[in-house]
Amino acid sequence: MVDSFTSDDELRRLRERLRSTSWRQVVVLTGAGISVASGLPTYRGPGGLWTRPEAAEVPDAAMVAGEPSRVWSLFGPLRGPLRGAAPNAAHLALAEWESRLGPGQSFTLVTQNVDGLHTRAGSRNVVELHGSLLRTRCGNPECGLPPFEDVAERVRAEPCERCGQPLRPDITLFDEPLPVDAEWAAKKALRECDLFLAVGTSGTVAPASNFVRGAKYAGAWTLLVNLTPMQPRHPDFDVEVLGRAEELLPFLLGEGT
Incomplete structure (x- = not known):
């Protein structure tokens, strides 16, 4: 049974519970919706990246293997807006919440986003499930060249200086496995969590869409903060809070009244 919290009184009660309980292990999952207030588009919502004509072909493992320059033509121009974006109040509220946790409390922020805004907001324990668009790596898994920071708005594939590939x-494209270290860190945190908060995610992309089930299995209290209701409703969320993350999170998680 999912309870929807939208009235002021309901939100105050929710805030008190979040503040009054000494959570042992907090796990937060964020999706593209948390970065909308920073001027970045979602993927599937109105005006989302995958709804645009130039993205008629969804970038996947086959595209990067056969047409690597096509991948760059889709993602390279996005680096400019990412460089110009700043963390919004939702990113900052999560970072401040993490900073207030005391001894014996753990916080893991798992993000599906590739914009790097959580780190820039000050969050420390960030797991980037889908990598970062502001980094580049060699397409040859045997090369050994480590990923490197890169903000160049490339539109075609360039050769690796080490192996020429x-x-x-x-970033992780469709039909590609998640980075092993990131997936391990996320699943480890979920096994021990007692509070699971998802923010701005459609809940449709696996395996992140199954994380709430893992948290519920561990006995966690589970909340979703999203602009629109999840369709269909996910039975493993205890609470659904509808509204803008940049307004709700500072109220629910902040120290003010």
Whole structure:
């Protein structure tokens, strides 16, 4: 049973519970919706990246293997807006919440986003499930060249200086496995969590869409903060809070009244 919290009185009660309980292990999952207030588009919502004509082909493992320059033509121009974006109040509220946790409390922020805004906001324990668009790596898994910071708005694949194979953005595309270290860190945190908060995510992209189930299995209290209701409703969320993350999170998580 999912309870929807939208009235002021309901939100105050929710805030008190979040503040009054000494959570042992907090896990937060964020999606593209948390970065909308920073001027970045979602993927599937109105005006989202995958709804645009130039993205008629969804970038996947086959595209990066056969047409690496096509991947760059889609993602390279996005680096400019990412460089110009700043963390919004939702990113900052999560970073401040993490900073207030005391001894014996753990906080893991798992993000599906590739914009790097959580780190820039000050969050320390960030797991980037889908990598970062502001990094580049070699497309040859045997090369050994480590991913490197890169903000160049490339529109075609360039050769790796070490092995000559095409470079690629350091992000996870469709039909590609998650980075092993990131997936392990996320699942480890979920096994021990007692509070699971998802923010700005459609809940449709696996495996992140299954994280709430893992948290619920561990006995966690589970909340979703999103602009629109999840369709269909996910039975493993205890609470659904509808509204803008940049307004709700400072109220629910901040120290003010």
